[in-house]
Amino acid sequence: MISxxxxxxxxxxxxxxxxxxxxxxxxxxxVSEADALAAxxxxxxxxxxxxxxxxxKVLAPEYQIxxxxxxxxxxxxYISTLPEQSKRSQFNDIVATGNGNLIVIRYTIDTDQIIExxxxxxxxxxxxxxxxxxxxxxxxxxxxxxxxx
Numbered sequence: 001m002i003s004x005x006x007x008x009x010x011x012x013x014x015x016x017x018x019x020x021x022x023x024x025x026x027x028x029x030x031v032s033e034a035d036a037l038a039a040x041x042x043x044x045x046x047x048x049x050x051x052x053x054x055x056x057k058v059l060a061p062e063y064q065i066x067x068x069x070x071x072x073x074x075x076x077x078y079i080s081t082l083p084e085q086s087k088r089s090q091f092n093d094i095v096a097t098g099n100g101n102l103i104v105i106r107y108t109i110d111t112d113q114i115i116e117x118x119x120x121x122x123x124x125x126x127x128x129x130x131x132x133x134x135x136x137x138x139x140x141x142x143x144x145x146x147x148x149x
């Protein structure tokens with residue numbers, strides 16, 4: 001019988017062998033601003049539309065959001081408490097990394113939103129994770145660091 005220690009050692013050696021042959025994609029590969037916007041823009045357009053059906057289409061089934069006040073929502077709960085927007089959000093200071101079907105983007109957003117009756121800080125940092133599914137980017141996770149109220 002193989003011990004847990006030997007199994008772990010074997011797995012680590014196999015991962016090292018794959019990494020040295022280039023078969024494992026690096027998670028920290030830079031992503032261009034244009035590619036980051038290809039993920040961000042459909043989400044921003046859907047959110048600005050205010051249409052829950054359009055928004056549902058750009059959110060992954062496993063979607064979660066957390067806000068600066070500590071509140072968090074899954075996809076269903078988020079769609080029932082959508083922010084109101086008077087202008088489409090603009091993105092700045094984009095830094096993105098990823099590999100193949102996953103992209104992680106940190107950026108500053110300039111927006112005009114009301115969330116559950118509270119004004120949102122207009123310019124604030126955000127962090128979003130997208131997963132490619134069938135040629136389109138779905139938002140998986142979103143951290144909104146804007147002050148509310």
